[in-house]
Amino acid sequence: MDKAVEEGFISPxxxxxxxxxxxxxxxxxxxxxxxxxxxRVASKLSWEMEQLGYSKTYDIS
Incomplete structure (x- = not known):
């Protein structure tokens, strides 16, 4: 696995x-x-939701 990261096949x-x-x-x-x-995944997801104009609050009712 470490070799795959070194070669750029898998991101760190x-x-x-x-x-x-x-x-x-x-x-x-x-x-x-x-x-x-x-x-990192969650922060990127939050940013994408903001860019799309989605609210950070969710109505689950």
């Missing part, structure tokens, strides 16, 4: 979403412990 921010392990048991453990980081 996307590197953290790829989880791998040598055994199925270790992989399940890593997946259970995984905590996503949405800071």
């Amino acid at each position: 921010s996307a590197r953290q979403i790829i989880v791998s392990a040598p055994t199925a048991k270790e992989l399940v453990k890593k997946l259970e412990e995984y905590v996503p980081c949405h800071e």
Whole structure:
């Protein structure tokens, strides 16, 4: 994975979403412990919504 990031195939921010392990048991453990980081994605989404004129409040009723 690190080589893919170095070569530009995977962005550094996307590197953290790829989880791998040598055994199925270790992989399940890593997946259970995984905590996503949405800071960059959420801020971009907010910006796009503002550009489209959408309100930041949501009516769910």
